[in-house]
Amino acid sequence: MKKVQLLDHAVLILGALFMLVPVTLAFMTSTHDAMSVYKDGLQMTWGGHFTDTYKTVLTEASGFTKSVTGLTMLYNSMILGFGFAIGKIVISMLAAYAIVYFRFRFGVFFFWVIFTTLLLPLEVRILPSYEIVQGLGMMNSYSGLIIPLIASATGTFYFRQFFKSVPDELVEAARIDGAGPVKFFIDILVPLSKTMIAAIFIIMFVYGWNQYLWPTLITTDETFFTLVRGMKQILAVWVGAQIPETNQAMALAVLAMLPPVVIVVIFQSWFVKGLVESEK
Amino acid sequence: MKRVQYSNPILPYALLLPQLAIVAVFFLWPAVEAVRASFYLEDPFGFGSTFVGLENFKDTLTNSQYARTARFTLIFTVLVAFFSLSIALLLAVKADKVIRGAGSYRTLLMWVYAIAPPVAGLLGVMLFDQHIGPLTELARSLGWNLQVGVTPFDTAFVMVITAVWKQIPVNFIFFLSGLQSVPKSVQEAAAIDCRSGTRRFWTVTFPLLAPTGFFLLIINITYALFDTFGIVDLVVKGEPGNNPITLVYKVFVDGFRGNDLGGSSAQSVILMVLVFLLTVFQFRMIERRVHYN
Numbered sequence: 001m002k003k004v005q006l007l008d009h010a011v012l013i014l015g016a017l018f019m020l021v022p023v024t025l026a027f028m029t030s031t032h033d034a035m036s037v038y039k040d041g042l043q044m045t046w047g048g049h050f051t052d053t054y055k056t057v058l059t060e061a062s063g064f065t066k067s068v069t070g071l072t073m074l075y076n077s078m079i080l081g082f083g084f085a086i087g088k089i090v091i092s093m094l095a096a097y098a099i100v101y102f103r104f105r106f107g108v109f110f111f112w113v114i115f116t117t118l119l120l121p122l123e124v125r126i127l128p129s130y131e132i133v134q135g136l137g138m139m140n141s142y143s144g145l146i147i148p149l150i151a152s153a154t155g156t157f158y159f160r161q162f163f164k165s166v167p168d169e170l171v172e173a174a175r176i177d178g179a180g181p182v183k184f185f186i187d188i189l190v191p192l193s194k195t196m197i198a199a200i201f202i203i204m205f206v207y208g209w210n211q212y213l214w215p216t217l218i219t220t221d222e223t224f225f226t227l228v229r230g231m232k233q234i235l236a237v238w239v240g241a242q243i244p245e246t247n248q249a250m251a252l253a254v255l256a257m258l259p260p261v262v263i264v265v266i267f268q269s270w271f272v273k274g275l276v277e278s279e280k
Numbered sequence: 281m282k283r284v285q286y287s288n289p290i291l292p293y294a295l296l297l298p299q300l301a302i303v304a305v306f307f308l309w310p311a312v313e314a315v316r317a318s319f320y321l322e323d324p325f326g327f328g329s330t331f332v333g334l335e336n337f338k339d340t341l342t343n344s345q346y347a348r349t350a351r352f353t354l355i356f357t358v359l360v361a362f363f364s365l366s367i368a369l370l371l372a373v374k375a376d377k378v379i380r381g382a383g384s385y386r387t388l389l390m391w392v393y394a395i396a397p398p399v400a401g402l403l404g405v406m407l408f409d410q411h412i413g414p415l416t417e418l419a420r421s422l423g424w425n426l427q428v429g430v431t432p433f434d435t436a437f438v439m440v441i442t443a444v445w446k447q448i449p450v451n452f453i454f455f456l457s458g459l460q461s462v463p464k465s466v467q468e469a470a471a472i473d474c475r476s477g478t479r480r481f482w483t484v485t486f487p488l489l490a491p492t493g494f495f496l497l498i499i500n501i502t503y504a505l506f507d508t509f510g511i512v513d514l515v516v517k518g519e520p521g522n523n524p525i526t527l528v529y530k531v532f533v534d535g536f537r538g539n540d541l542g543g544s545s546a547q548s549v550i551l552m553v554l555v556f557l558l559t560v561f562q563f564r565m566i567e568r569r570v571h572y573n
Contacts, residue, residue, distance in 0.1 A: 008377055011370065011371070011374045012385045015367070015389055016385060019389060019392050020388065022445070023403070025403075041414060041417070042412055042413065095296050095299035098296045100282060101286055102286050103287050104288075114300070116308075117303055124551040127541065127545065127548065128311075128313035128314045128317065130536075132309055136305075147302060151302050151307040164282075171286075206393070210397070211396075212510040213510070232398065232513060236517070256396065257394070257396075261395065264393060265394075268386075
């Protein structure tokens, strides 16, 4: 029995290392200077240049991009992450509320229209989407970055499922007490959905922060680059350099991973619950 | 739907309006446009377009390069789905069994979920770099001269490893939650009837996990087809050349670099049909799962 347990732990530790080592290498390498990485390869130990490297990538528009600093990219990523998550939650809660709690003409039809968006991911309609956003003059803008991504109705479905599980007695009681639909929504339904909102917020923030293809097309102006979108530029400059600033490239990669990873780890139980429940 | 519902002449429409407006402008319109464009041959200089019927589809489907990309995408998808599912299942089974440190293992095995595919791609490129990559060095010491971007096989190898690494956490989370929902009474009954843990896993636990597995299979196929775009883009360093690429990447390359709008749209429509079938299949699976419960 003891031996079996030991084997289980060995497998799990191996798995954990498989996940952990690449990112540790990235972080440790970012604490060295460019020359030593160039000479000795990626590093697994602390290099002592943490402050230099991170100060440079955050505040100087150096090597990798011409006009933006890491801080600007971080800011843009934050806007995309928060903007997408909040926008999606507000819009989909309103829509789900209408679908579940109202009887109205074309209700079922509208539900199916929204439903179709689950069938086709952005990637397969990328070219016309790009042309439309371009035609609307939304290139290089936060709205062009965020709003088209909200089109997929995943959030609406999560909230629809959740609202359906809320007991009917609550609406009945609210009606007897004379509460109208607006009051019921704000005073009862939203407070009830708190955990659900938190879980979906985490999932959506990570999703928004990690967007790549869409920002690559929509933002050509560096001042709108997010960290994740900047990865390709970083790699392109890195490949072309004489002595590549690997430490700085890795520092930017670490910055691109940090916020979503921290959120997922801290709010782990909500996140896991949201992810698993939402797929049912 | 609810037994008790409100009725109001304006409110429900007002509530739905933002969602419907976004869906109409940024989903329905481009989707229709993609289908329309696939039947036309667009002039690359913007002087109108001619209706060519199914010509774009014929060109695409008979193109040898497209066939090669399709074949690679198939192999890539199978490998990514197989390895990320089986490794995640193994880890989930072990994580479900241990008592000590179960929470820490869970965290350590799922946090990579939050890393974006292109960031994973960048790490992959660095780890397998000719000059500074420790894994290239390891391969060299085993007599394998690994050259990403030069040898198509090596490029594909790095793509698969990176994609699997990125996908294990999602599968792990779902498998673990599936395992934890296997009723204690069933586990105990099985333990009484059968002493071999391995046999118990294959005859009792595995069939109970099958619905989760099917569901994850679809998720993984969709992931390998679409979400790996960032990984592919970084690993080929934005220059496909003769490197292997996936179908979605080809839509992007042909449409935005090659300016072949009709061909790219035809490819999009083919992918649309594929996703549509996958999604319908997925919903049927979910319905069946509901019946089981």
